[in-house]
Amino acid sequence: MRRTLALAVVAATGCAPALRPVPATAPTLPAEVRIARAKELARAADHAPEPAQRERLAVEAVETAQPCGTRPDCAYWLAVAIGLQAREKPTTAADGIPRMLALLAKAEAGEPALERGGPARVAALVLLRAPGWPLGPGDPEAGLESARRAIAIDPEYPPNRLALAEALMKTGDRGGGEEEARAAAEAARGWDDPDAADWARDAERLLSSR
Numbered sequence: 001m002r003r004t005l006a007l008a009v010v011a012a013t014g015c016a017p018a019l020r021p022v023p024a025t026a027p028t029l030p031a032e033v034r035i036a037r038a039k040e041l042a043r044a045a046d047h048a049p050e051p052a053q054r055e056r057l058a059v060e061a062v063e064t065a066q067p068c069g070t071r072p073d074c075a076y077w078l079a080v081a082i083g084l085q086a087r088e089k090p091t092t093a094a095d096g097i098p099r100m101l102a103l104l105a106k107a108e109a110g111e112p113a114l115e116r117g118g119p120a121r122v123a124a125l126v127l128l129r130a131p132g133w134p135l136g137p138g139d140p141e142a143g144l145e146s147a148r149r150a151i152a153i154d155p156e157y158p159p160n161r162l163a164l165a166e167a168l169m170k171t172g173d174r175g176g177g178e179e180e181a182r183a184a185a186e187a188a189r190g191w192d193d194p195d196a197a198d199w200a201r202d203a204e205r206l207l208s209s210r
Contacts, residue, residue, distance in 0.1 A: 037064050041081070042084060062078065073107070079100045082100050082103070112153060113153050124164075128147075158196070161184035
């Protein structure tokens with residue numbers, strides 16, 4: 001997901017909970033239905049043009065995924081939804097980012113190939129972009145390890161190459177990062193996906209960054 005992959009985690013001045021108690025009146029839905037709906041809402045929040053709309057969709061995605069159980073795909077999409085919510089409501093970031101990482105670890109342990117290495121890929125970006133200790137869990141070296149796990153699962157998937165490119169650059173290997181970014185841009189141009197043009201632009205931004 002383009003905006004999720006571009007998640008920039010900020011240190012929050014306040015702290016609001018990322019998750020809220022599930023109302024007793026919440027409808028009981030099969031896990032598969034909740035996961036599919038959470039995925040749909042997360043993708044909509046990722047691309048919605050207006051901030052208020054993005055926030056509403058992200059919060060709804062969190063509320064939809066939260067009760068769906070401990071399955072890896074549920075943990076993954078709940079983590080993604082929490083990340084989108086943190087982007088739109090920064091006061092939830094301090095509580096949400098550690099939850100994200102815990103959920104992504106659970107998803108990766110259960111189904112590492114989910115979404116073409118999604119759990120490791122998203123964890124890599126959080127670790128690369130979150131503030132480091134003592135403000136947050138950011139850790140570029142750990143992010144690089146996560147990015148390598150994602151690309152080992154699917155080395156041709158452009159977002160995996162973008163995550164590795166960013167991780168290499170953040171850990172001092174500018175040349176290696178540029179090589180991966182160029183490979184990601186080339187792969188994205190031939191990829192049949194609605195986000196392919198965004199991936200190519202993300203690669204160009206990495207190449208032009210200093």
